[in-house]
Every structure is written in structure tokens, then in C-alpha cells.
Amino acid sequence: MNQGTEILKKILEEMKSISTEEYLELHEIASQREPVVILTNYDIERFWGTPSGELNNSTTANFFMDESSGLPDYKNSLPFSSSNNDITVLAA
Amino acid sequence: MEITGYHGTDENSVNKISRNGFIPSDNNNWLGQGIYFFGNIKELNISGKSEAVDWAVKVRKFRSFGIFEALIISNNYIDIARDEEHKQLYEDIRRAALAKHGQLGKLQKDFKESLVFTKLEKIGTADFIIALTDGAKNPPFLNYVVRRPQLQICIKNNNCIIKNYLIDCGESK
Numbered sequence: 379m380n381q382g383t384e385i386l387k388k389i390l391e392e393m394k395s396i397s398t399e400e401y402l403e404l405h406e407i408a409s410q411r412e413p414v415v416i417l418t419n420y421d422i423e424r425f426w427g428t429p430s431g432e433l434n435n436s437t438t439a440n441f442f443m444d445e446s447s448g449l450p451d452y453k454n455s456l457p458f459s460s461s462n463n464d465i466t467v468l469a470a
Numbered sequence: 471m472e473i474t475g476y477h478g479t480d481e482n483s484v485n486k487i488s489r490n491g492f493i494p495s496d497n498n499n500w501l502g503q504g505i506y507f508f509g510n511i512k513e514l515n516i517s518g519k520s521e522a523v524d525w526a527v528k529v530r531k532f533r534s535f536g537i538f539e540a541l542i543i544s545n546n547y548i549d550i551a552r553d554e555e556h557k558q559l560y561e562d563i564r565r566a567a568l569a570k571h572g573q574l575g576k577l578q579k580d581f582k583e584s585l586v587f588t589k590l591e592k593i594g595t596a597d598f599i600i601a602l603t604d605g606a607k608n609p610p611f612l613n614y615v616v617r618r619p620q621l622q623i624c625i626k627n628n629n630c631i632i633k634n635y636l637i638d639c640g641e642s643k
Contacts (some may be wrong), residue, residue, distance in 0.1 A: 382548035382596040386559035389589055403569050405588055408582035414500040414585060415604035416550060416560070417619055419615040 471547055473600065475507025475623045476518040477538040478526030480640075484536035488636060492628065501599050501624035502587045505541060505631070509621035519638070521620055527642040537638040542623065544597035544630035548590075551602040551621055560586070563621065597627040 396404075479487065486493075497503035508521035519537060526535035550560040563586055571581050587599075603622045625631060 381546045383555060383559070385593060386548060386556060386563065387588065388593055389586070390559055390563045390566065392593070393563050393570070396570055398574065401574065404585040405582055410584035411498050411584045412500055413582070414584045414587075417602040417604055427641060436485065469566045
């Protein structure tokens with residue numbers, strides 16, 4: 379059996395009841411690390427704009443979507459360069 | 471599971487790896503301590519080898535670089551890129567961590583996702599972790615409007631690298 383599944387289940391159980399002290403310790407250690415953004419199903423659906431969640435290799439512009447309007451949220455799609463106003467939509 | 475990974479490095483490390491094998495990075499990297507490879511994402515036509523070259527030339531700016539291709543095999547892994555159960559568990563973990571983050575009055579933008587992997591290292595880990603990450607967080611891609619999905623493979627146990635070949639060498643222009 380793949381132990382990875384059991385490890386993830388154990389982390390989930392512990393994370394649900396994590397103490398403030400341990401959370402702050404993990405947060406502090408994580409702050410020293412290179413940032414990581416993990417893309418999962420939800421993210422792919424949101425960022426790539428495919429309602430079914432299927433990967434879409436014809437979509438090269440993957441803006442954050444404004445969930446209330448259903449339109450691309452251009453401002454918040456630029457979290458890494460807020461001064462960059464040169465927006466080009468490469469594909470609809 | 472069997473997966474092929476691509477590792478970009480500089481000229482000096484090419485010789486060391488060829489002689490002595492890989493040395494794990496420190497624990498400050500994305501998914502924690504380990505040996506990092508890029509994988510192929512067929513659905514997006516993204517080549518792990520191309521990502522490894524980009525990383526060596528554009529991110530690390532090595533003048534001379536080499537690319538290793540490795541065959542990785544183990545049934546003890548965490549795959550939060552393609553394994554549906556693992557992805558769901560990971561999302562639940564992230565949601566639980568975010569809930570605690572909010573309870574402490576912290577802003578969501580200050581959430582450090584890598585704390586999940588810090589916790590993972592405390593508990594014990596699988597032989598390797600596969601994750602779809604956003605490479606746009608790395609220079610020189612910081613001004614990318616688009617996301618840059620990368621398949622990262624972090625090897626925690628060297629024994630799951632079954633074969634390893636130097637497949638390309640080059641000079642950056």
C-alpha cells in the first residue's frame with residue numbers, strides 16, 4: 379500500500395486540531411523558505427478558466443476569475459508585479 | 471509508480487553528479503529538502519527537459535549547464551498533481567491550515583503554503599513528492615501575467631532513482 383496516502387491522512391487529522399504554538403512554529407519555518415504555490419484541481423479550473431477542470435492547452439492567458447461577475451479579475455491577476463499595466467490577452 | 475524527471479545543473483555539478491550521484495538540496499526549497507526534477511505535462515505540452523534548461527539558464531544563469539534524465543520508481547509517493555485522493559487530501563489539509571491561519575487573525579495573503587511540507591517532514595515522508603506548482607513565482611518570470619505550471623518532483627529517498635543519464639550539455643547565450 380502506498381504510505382503517501384496514510385501520511386497525508388495523518389497530516390490532515392493533525393492540521394485540524396493543530397495548536398497555535400505549533401502553527402506559528404510551522405509558519406515561521408515556512409517564512410524562511412522559497413514561496414511555493416501548489417496548483418490543484420480547484421486552482422486549475424479557476425486559473426485556466428475551464429469549467430470542467432480539464433487542462434486546456436489552447437489557453438495561454440489564465441487570469442484569476444472574479445467569481446461574482448465571472449469575468450477575469452485583471453488587477454488581482456498580477457500578484458507578482460502590481461506595477462505591470464501592460465496586459466495582453468494571448469487567448470480568450 | 472514510474473516517472474521520468476529532468477534535472478538542470480551547472481558544469482561543475484555535472485561532473486560531481488556523474489561521479490557520486492545527486493546530493494539533496496537544503497530544506498529551504500519549495501517542497502523541502504530533496505533532489506528536484508521537472509516532469510513532463512503532456513496535457514499542456516510542457517516538457518520537463520525544457521523546464522530544466524530554463525531553470526539552469528534563465529533562473530540560475532549558469533554559463534555552462536547540463537541536463538540529467540532520471541528514471542524514478544517507487545510505490546511510496548505523494549502525488550498531489552494527478553492522484554485524485556492525494557489531491558483531495560492536500561486541499562483538505564490546506565483548507566484546515568488556512569482556517570487556523572484565519573483564527574489567528576492573519577491575512578490570507580500572508581499564508582505560507584510550504585508549511586504543509588514542513589509538517590510533512592516532521593511526520594515522515596514518502597520516497598518522492600510530485601506537485602503541480604506555479605513557476606511564475608520564480609525570477610525571471612515575475613512579470614508574467616500568465617501562470618506557469620511546472621511539474622516538480624522532489625526526491626526524498628535517493629534509492630528510488632533507478633537510472634540517471636546526462637542527456638544534454640550546453641552554453642547559455
